[in-house]
Amino acid sequence: MLKIDNLVCGYGRMQVLENVSLEIGAESVGLFGPNGAGKSTLISATMGMIKPWKGSIEFNGESLLGKETYQMARLGIALVPQERELFPGMSVEDNLMLGAAYIPHAQAKSEQQIEKVFTLFPILKERRKQYAGTMSGGQQRMVAIARALMSDPKLLILDEPSLGLQPSIVAEVFDVLKELKKTVSILVTEQNVRESLKAIDRGCVLENGKIVLEDSADGLKTNPYVLKSYLGL
Ligand SMILES: Nc1ncnc2c1ncn2[C@@H]1O[C@H](COP(=O)(O)OP(=O)(O)OP(=O)(O)O)[C@@H](O)[C@H]1O
Ligand SMILES: [Mg+2]
16 A cells, blocks of 8 residues: 655655565554654654655655645545644534545545444543633544544544543544544554554564664553563563
């Protein structure tokens, strides 16, 4: 599905990613690493928000290089960005419907899709008329994930979905991802390795722009380096 090969990129003259290769099939993959490792940069390059210096990025065999971010949605890639980017003065329902806007196949089935999304997040159905900006941080994160799902993606990319949330909500977010991974491929970046492990099949550790480790979720759980550096054991 997504194939990133030897990606090199950065900002201005500062190189951030150094020959990063990553493949995601019908599975859920975690991308872990400390602040500044380059996780968001990898996502920005994939979504066409920054231009790679070298390397290739393909989605189902089609190169994503040179494509605009809006074209990614039509191809079936949805992003839940690190910043929430909801429209606070619009209702929950209107925010969700925007997730399907300008994507013909998603627009055509938006009524069914919103019902599916409401099944996954019953609280959003209850609150659908409420202004998004008046919801709690955790609920706004749910709206952001739900809105991405409205585009009916094949691949859902989430950039640190647990950031700034209280522990009970973090657990809820990963429960949702665990459910979602049955039907959609997932790439999720996180600093919270412990909670993410239940929602991924496989994970990579990115440090200083390089992938230093790649293993199954079970392998990561017992890896001495991961235990020490990421699970605090
Ligand atoms: N727009 C930008 N312009 C210049 N430098 C940037 C920009 N965005 C990120 N950087 C730098 O690139 C490096 C990687 O940042 P990036 O945001 O990709 O890290 P990250 O792994 O997502 O970290 P975090 O966990 O804090 O989100 C950092 O040194 C950061 O300061
Ligand atoms: Mg980031």
